Amino acid sequence: METVAIVGLGLVGGSFALALRKAGFDGEIFGVSSPPAIEAGLRRGAVSRGVDLAEAAAKADLIYLAQPVDRILMTIERLGPLVPRGCLVTDAGSTKMAIVKKAQEQLPPGQFLGGHPLAGKEQRGVEAADADLFSGRPYVLTPNDTLTVDTKSFKDWLGRIGAQVIEMSAETHDGTVALTSHVPQVLSTALALTLGRQRNDQLTTVFGPGLMDMTRLALSDAEVWAGILESNKANVQAGLDCVISSLHEIRNAVGRPELLNVFQSASTFAERLRKLPFKS
Amino acid sequence: METVAIVGLGLVGGSFALALRKAGFDGEIFGVSSPPAIEAGLRRGAVSRGVDLAEAAAKADLIYLAQPVDRILMTIERLGPLVPRGCLVTDAGSTKMAIVKKAQEQLPPGQFLGGHPLAGKEQRGVEAADADLFSGRPYVLTPNDTLTVDTKSFKDWLGRIGAQVIEMSAETHDGTVALTSHVPQVLSTALALTLGRQRNDQLTTVFGPGLMDMTRLALSDAEVWAGILESNKANVQAGLDCVISSLHEIRNAVGRPELLNVFQSASTFAERLRKLPFKS
Numbered sequence: 001m002e003t004v005a006i007v008g009l010g011l012v013g014g015s016f017a018l019a020l021r022k023a024g025f026d027g028e029i030f031g032v033s034s035p036p037a038i039e040a041g042l043r044r045g046a047v048s049r050g051v052d053l054a055e056a057a058a059k060a061d062l063i064y065l066a067q068p069v070d071r072i073l074m075t076i077e078r079l080g081p082l083v084p085r086g087c088l089v090t091d092a093g094s095t096k097m098a099i100v101k102k103a104q105e106q107l108p109p110g111q112f113l114g115g116h117p118l119a120g121k122e123q124r125g126v127e128a129a130d131a132d133l134f135s136g137r138p139y140v141l142t143p144n145d146t147l148t149v150d151t152k153s154f155k156d157w158l159g160r161i162g163a164q165v166i167e168m169s170a171e172t173h174d175g176t177v178a179l180t181s182h183v184p185q186v187l188s189t190a191l192a193l194t195l196g197r198q199r200n201d202q203l204t205t206v207f208g209p210g211l212m213d214m215t216r217l218a219l220s221d222a223e224v225w226a227g228i229l230e231s232n233k234a235n236v237q238a239g240l241d242c243v244i245s246s247l248h249e250i251r252n253a254v255g256r257p258e259l260l261n262v263f264q265s266a267s268t269f270a271e272r273l274r275k276l277p278f279k280s
Numbered sequence: 281m282e283t284v285a286i287v288g289l290g291l292v293g294g295s296f297a298l299a300l301r302k303a304g305f306d307g308e309i310f311g312v313s314s315p316p317a318i319e320a321g322l323r324r325g326a327v328s329r330g331v332d333l334a335e336a337a338a339k340a341d342l343i344y345l346a347q348p349v350d351r352i353l354m355t356i357e358r359l360g361p362l363v364p365r366g367c368l369v370t371d372a373g374s375t376k377m378a379i380v381k382k383a384q385e386q387l388p389p390g391q392f393l394g395g396h397p398l399a400g401k402e403q404r405g406v407e408a409a410d411a412d413l414f415s416g417r418p419y420v421l422t423p424n425d426t427l428t429v430d431t432k433s434f435k436d437w438l439g440r441i442g443a444q445v446i447e448m449s450a451e452t453h454d455g456t457v458a459l460t461s462h463v464p465q466v467l468s469t470a471l472a473l474t475l476g477r478q479r480n481d482q483l484t485t486v487f488g489p490g491l492m493d494m495t496r497l498a499l500s501d502a503e504v505w506a507g508i509l510e511s512n513k514a515n516v517q518a519g520l521d522c523v524i525s526s527l528h529e530i531r532n533a534v535g536r537p538e539l540l541n542v543f544q545s546a547s548t549f550a551e552r553l554r555k556l557p558f559k560s
Contacts (some may be wrong), residue, residue, distance in 0.1 A: 118486060118487060118488040119488065120488055120489065120490075121489070137488075138485055138486055138487075140486055166482075166485060166486065168482065168486075172482060173482075173486065175480065176480060176482040176483060176485075176486045177486060177487075179474070179475055179478060179480070179483060180475070180483055180486060180487035180488075180491050181487065181488055181490060181491065183471065183474075184471060184490050184491055184493075184494040185490065186527065186530050186531075187467050187471060187494060187527070188490075188494065188546075188550075189530060189542065189543055189546040189547075190523055190526040190527045190529075190530055190546070191463065191464060191467055191523060191526075191546075192545075192546035192547070192549045192550045193526045193529075193530075193542055193545055193546040193549070194459070194463075194519075194522045194523045194526045195459055195460070195549055196545055196546065196548065196549030196552075197522075197545075198459060198522075200455065200456060200459070202446075202448065202452060202453075202456040203456060203459060203460055204552055204553060204556060205418055205446060205556070206398060206418055206420055206446065206448075206453065206456045206457060206460060207398060207418075207457075207460035207461065207553070208398040208399065208400055208417075208460075208461055209399075209400065209401070210400075210461060210464050210465065210468075210496075210497050211460050211461065211464055211553065212553065212554075213464075213493045213494070213496050213497065214464040214467060214468065214493070214494065214497065215546075215549070215550040215553060216490075216493050216550070217490050217493065217494065218543075218546040218547055218549070218550040219547055219550045219551065219554075220543075220547070222539075222540045222543035222544050222547065223540065225539075225543055226539050226540055226543070229534045229535070229539065230534060230535040233534050233535055236531075236534060237531055237534065239474075240527055240530075240531045241531075242474045242477075242478075243470055243471060243474045243527070244524055244527055244528070244531075246470040246471075246473045246474045247466065247467070247470045247520055247523070247524055247527075248524070249470075249473075250466050250469060250470055250473075250520075251466075251516075251517055251520045251521075254509045254510060254513050254516060254517065255509070255510040255513055259502075259505075259506050259509065260502045260503065260506055262469065262473055263469055263500075263502035263505055263506070264502050265472075265473055265476055265477075266468075266469040266470070266471075266472035266473040266476065266495075266498040267469075267472070267498055267499055267500070267502065268476065269472045269473070269475055269476030269495070269498070270468075270472045270495040270496070270498040270499045271499065272476075272484055273484060273487070273491065273492065273495060274492075274499075276484060276485070
């Protein structure tokens with residue numbers, strides 16, 4: 001891996017570039033992004049040059065797609081005729097099934113490896129990029145038998161930037177993040193939506209730190225999330241149905257002894273999450 | 281206000297005592313609590329002596345009930361015959377209607393002032409008590425026309441410990457916290473309950489920081505919350521019905537343009553919460 005092109009120079013793309021640099025990568029890193037993002041990426045030392053997609057595809061041996069899901073789907077269509085043999089295309093999109101399917105249809109066979117770093121923070125853009133964003137965090141890869149290009153060098157670099165690589169199928173990934181990421185996002189949005197519709201001025205006065213936790217995800221970008229949820233619709237809807245059913249169960253257990261068991265089961269799971277070897 | 285008795289020496293009771301000391305209160309502070317809590321409270325310098333409820337009632341001019349809601353209801357029954365004229369009884373319970381009603385039935389008239397500090401942290405117990413817990417945070421009082429004892433001295437001390445006092449009816453308080461505190465708690469518990477029931481080992485591997493935010497409240501104490509929810513059942517159930525309806529709305533908007541409006545409304549409310557003059 002000698003020349004990397006990062007398509008979409010935001011928080012994730014910029015952090016990947018900074019992480020490579022910090023880990024000692026001394027090849028060229030191109031950026032394919034809007035002029036202001038390229039300018040900020042140059043200022044941060046994330047990229048050495050802004051290029052267009054055709055030049056990126058011609059010169060890079062790793063193309064790293066770090067856009068929102070719906071934009072990645074469009075970029076893959078454009079990349080199809082541009083990608084030379086031997087070049088590895090990977091992505092950092094939040095869902096995998098739709099992206100892997102699009103890559104199978106549009107890219108030369110065996111050159112795409114789906115990826116998803118489970119890392120992030122509230123701020124957006126390359127200005128907020130952080131060389132340690134991936135360190136100690138899970139990084140899912142969804143390899144399949146058809147891969148023909150070498151992926152070892154890319155995986156080695158993921159290790160050097162501190163990511164905890166986990167391999168699974170795109171289907172398992174999407175079913176899992178529906179529950180661990182997409183349903184939590186919808187719950188936060190539903191809570192903020194519900195409160196925002198009430199006619200009660202005290203709602204923005206009488207609250208504790210818990211409401212801040214529970215509405216933080218509701219600040220997320222609407223367009224990014226529309227793309228994520230649409231690309232994982234069936235899993236998300238099934239997950240929401242399970243949570244709605246749990247909500248009915250708790251609603252009807254208020255004032256009854258069963259409520260204690262429900263709270264204790266939930267607490268046990270929340271504690272399990274906190275005993276894991278990942279940074280949180 | 282010269283002698284204070286704190287009933288229930290946990291995070292809130294201990295923090296109130298430490299905050300009074302830090303603000304210059306030099307009267308006696310008694311603790312009414314379990315022997316280990318009293319011992320810890322003495323070690324932290326929160327209380328000067330452990331006493332029983334009868335001695336506390338006989339000697340204090342402020343009785344501060346800092347137990348869980350269901351325990352406060354029991355303490356008020358026991359306090360009824362013990363409270364002398366002129367003594368102010370107040371509480372820090374998470375709901376107010378049931379407590380105010382119980383105080384009206386059991387205590388001498390005009391001596392109870394309901395209260396609820398919207399402050400807290402994850403840790404429990406007087407060991408985690410913090411003299412700055414109330415500083416910059418809302419502190420609801422639910423005064424009513426029947427008050428005969430002087431409350432000015434107590435309110436002055438609330439100001440000195442940095443609490444932002446807001447007065448409202450017990451009904452308004454409970455309707456509000458149902459949405460800002462109790463429904464968020466149930467959402468977090470329902471999420472952790474749902475995930476804990478899945479047969480998918482990856483759920484505790486493939487997740488990002490958002491799941492930590494959304495399951496933090498699920499760590500809360502089951503018995504404390506059983507009492508809170510039971511004492512505010514109708515409001516909580518109505519609030520949950522609204523959120524469930526929002527969840528159905530979002531579920532059915534996945535893949536449709538309406539989803540953007542929903543996310544934007546939610547985000548606007550979440551931003552409003554973050555522009556308020558309270559500490560979060």
